[in-house]
Amino acid sequence: MFRDVSIVQQIGVAALAVATAVWAVGLVRVMRRERPGADVWRAPQALSVLPGQQGPPRVETVELTADERAAFAGLVRQYGDRRS
Template sequence: MPEHVSFLQQIGLAVLAVATVAWVVGLVRLVRIVLLPPPRPLPRSLPLGSLPGQARPPALESVPLTADEQDAFAVLVRQFSRG
């Protein structure tokens, strides 16, 4: 800077430069929001690329219950059905 420019004038110039850059950035963002259409959402029918498809449905699992376990389960179901 030239010698005849005071320290306060240099600070003022820096503040104006920062304000100008902030204004330009805000204006560009505003124009992008107004002029560019929003992105279209992807249809839900497209599969996710990172997850493999299932080859077959999972097998049903069952465990045989003893007579005591069946009785205890029946008591539990009756308790739940009463509320």
């Protein structure tokens, strides 16, 4: 082929060309499979995305003791005075 290029370099270029073609074909297949509205002929993957929330979040409450309520009220008063 080329007189100044060794056979090893020619094989390397050919291998890179084949790898590039395989990568491009794989990328096109993945992009087509993941687009919205694609045909659903394949089984869904187990963890392809995070599951959606099933309902409204649960309200989490903690019962405070009288001392904790008093301490919290003191903090609110302390920081409330700074804003005025």
